[in-house]
Amino acid sequence: MCCKQTSAVSAKRIPKFSYFFNRIQIEISAADASGVVSEEWIRDRAATPVDGITLTRTALTDFTARITLHVDSQPTRLKLSQPLSKLLKMDTETRPRVITNLWQYVKVHSLQDQSDPAYIICDQAMTEVRVIVVVFFNDIFTCARCLGWIECI
Secondary structure, eight states: OEEOOOHHHHSOOOOOGGGGEEEEEEEEEETTOOOEEEEEEEOOTTSOOOSOOOOOOOOSSOEEEEEEEEEOOSOOEEEEOHHHHHHHTOSEEEHHHHHHHHHHHHHHTTOBOSSOTTEEEOOHHHHHHSSOSEEEGGGHHHHHHHTTSEEEO
């Protein structure tokens, strides 16, 4: 069995605006120094990402707004399935680390196809994770998610 990308899976997903931030603070101060109004948006990881945040305020006077964007620098961690966890010797990790460890496993065990190095010939340990004999390396992460090897936590 060979894992190939379908057009639905291969379509590039562009992250939504809210994906990049974990918190947005807006402070509004009136020009006449009558006070400061603060609003805060905190991302709920379970919520659907959005393309923008809208704050509506009616004002009869000029005001100054200060917007603070708090960048989410914590990459999403993935929980690996038991067989994949055993293969890579890790339970939870970020996507780049999972891919790096998969690539190291492929290189150490010489699993690249000699005629086309983009393909991996799975060894016994990899086939125990799931029944795939040949996989295109660029598709391995997509296959891993589709086949239940990993899940976001």
